[in-house]
Amino acid sequence: MQIEIIEQSDTHMKFIISDVDASFVNTLRRTLLVDIPKMAIEDVDFHLGPISDEDKKEYESISPLFDETVAHRLGMIPIPTDLKLFVPRNQCKCNGEGCPSCTIMYSLKKMGPCTVFSRDLEPVSSDKKLIIKDANIPIVKLGKGQALLIYATAQLGTGKEHAKWSVTHGVGYKYYPEVEIDPKKCDKAGGCIKICPKKILKKDSKGGIVAEDIEKCTSCKACEEFCKDNNAIKVGHIADKFIFQFETDGSLSAKETLKYAFDLLVEKFDELEKGIENIED
Numbered sequence: 001m002q003i004e005i006i007e008q009s010d011t012h013m014k015f016i017i018s019d020v021d022a023s024f025v026n027t028l029r030r031t032l033l034v035d036i037p038k039m040a041i042e043d044v045d046f047h048l049g050p051i052s053d054e055d056k057k058e059y060e061s062i063s064p065l066f067d068e069t070v071a072h073r074l075g076m077i078p079i080p081t082d083l084k085l086f087v088p089r090n091q092c093k094c095n096g097e098g099c100p101s102c103t104i105m106y107s108l109k110k111m112g113p114c115t116v117f118s119r120d121l122e123p124v125s126s127d128k129k130l131i132i133k134d135a136n137i138p139i140v141k142l143g144k145g146q147a148l149l150i151y152a153t154a155q156l157g158t159g160k161e162h163a164k165w166s167v168t169h170g171v172g173y174k175y176y177p178e179v180e181i182d183p184k185k186c187d188k189a190g191g192c193i194k195i196c197p198k199k200i201l202k203k204d205s206k207g208g209i210v211a212e213d214i215e216k217c218t219s220c221k222a223c224e225e226f227c228k229d230n231n232a233i234k235v236g237h238i239a240d241k242f243i244f245q246f247e248t249d250g251s252l253s254a255k256e257t258l259k260y261a262f263d264l265l266v267e268k269f270d271e272l273e274k275g276i277e278n279i280e281d
Contacts, residue, residue, distance in 0.1 A: 006215065006243075013254035014245035016176065016215075018238075025242050029171050031261045034159035036167040038251045039079040039086065039104060042157070044071040047149035051111070059111050059147035063140045070148070073139050075164040077118045078249040079104065079154045080130055083260060089155045098153065104130055108150040112142030121152065133250050167257055171246040175237030177217035181209050185232040192223040192233060209233075215243055 001024075007014040017025060046067050050058045063070060085101075092102035105124040110116045119135035142148065159166035179200075186209055193201045193209065198216045201209055201223060209232075211217070219235055227233045248257050 007245075008254065010253050011250055012245070012247045013258060014243070016241065017173075017244050018176070018241040020240060020242070022175075022242075025173050025244065027265065028244070028261060029173060031264055032168045032171050032246055032257065033166060035264055036252070036257055036260055037081075037083065037088070037156045037158050038165055038167045039081045039154045039156055040162075040164040040251075041071075041075045041077065041079065041106070041152045041154045043153040044074055045151045046070075051109075051147040051149050053111055060145055061149060062146050063116075063142055063148055064146075065140050070140055070150075074121070074150075074152055075162075077121065077132060077137055077139075078134055078251040080133060081156075081167075081251045082129070083252070083256070086156055088157075098155075100125070102155060104154040106152045106154065108148060108152070110142060110148050112146040113144045115139075115141045116148060124151075167248050167252050168246045169249065173242045173244040175219075175239070176241035176243055177214055177219050178236045178238055179211040179214060179217060179223075180234040180236070181211065182232050182234075183208055185230045186227075187230065187232070192226050195222050195226050197222065 001020050002018045004016040004018075005013070006016060017028075044067075047061050049061055051061050052058050086104075087102055089096050089098065089102040092099060094102065096102075106121045107124055108116070108120050108122070110120055116139045117135065118132045118137035118139065120139075121132055123130035140148070157165035188203075188207055188209065190203060190209070193199075193203070197220060198213075198218060200211050200213050200216050202212055204210045217235070219237065221235045223233045224235045246254070246257075248254050252260075
């Protein structure tokens with residue numbers, strides 16, 4: 001297996017993966033979607049009764065949305081995750097009671113009128129690494145005299161349990177396209193250049209037609225259809241080469257996510273191999 005990175009940022013990655021088949025690439029896709037653990041808010045405690053500000057002015061503990069809706073929105077906020085630091089709550093030494101090794105506690109206190117944003121969630125531990133990176137996610141708009149006092153607990157989970165624990169989105173792949181141009185059959189008129197939606201066909205210095213930036217090809221076969229009378233162009237794909245891309249929600253970097261996915265696949269394949277060996281024995 002070979003990987004060539006085409007594009008990479010903190011939350012996005014696009015690469016070429018070769019010497020593999022479609023079943024492996026699809027396994028990688030599913031692993032990225034549902035098997036990568038991340039922190040997400042699971043429990044939310046709402047303060048009941050009046051809330052006072054620094055001037056001892058009282059506000060009503062209420063918002064325009066149901067508490068369940070606010071809790072759901074909090075759950076979808078990307079929480080910074082360190083997979084080396086945290087463990088699943090049901091595997092923690094605290095027996096699931098909640099401790100710094102398996103949970104993160106956040107607090108939120110806002111008085112209206114205002115819009116409550118994700119940046120208003122503050123880690124109780126004051127650890128700067130746990131501050132919400134995507135600060136401008138709106139949660140709810142409070143009216144005059146309304147207020148929220150919330151304590152929220154985040155824990156590890158995976159996309160198999162709920163979408164809020166899905167690290168990635170926009171996960172997809174396609175076969176690496178292949179465009180073959182027969183110079184003997186090509187009339188060099190250039191009509192195929194104009195019809196290509198991705199503009200990957202161009203004339204070279206000798207006036208011949210060549211394909212450039214082949215990764216942009218969507219295999220629509222518009223050029224092949226245009227040249228069907230002389231069969232000058234054939235559009236296909238390479239069977240063991242794919243263009244793969246995905247994005248993360250920011251809780252984990254794209255590099256960390258991909259590395260964890262490959263490590264997880266190695267572990268799963270080892271378990272499968274051992275299981276097959278036990279059956280044979």
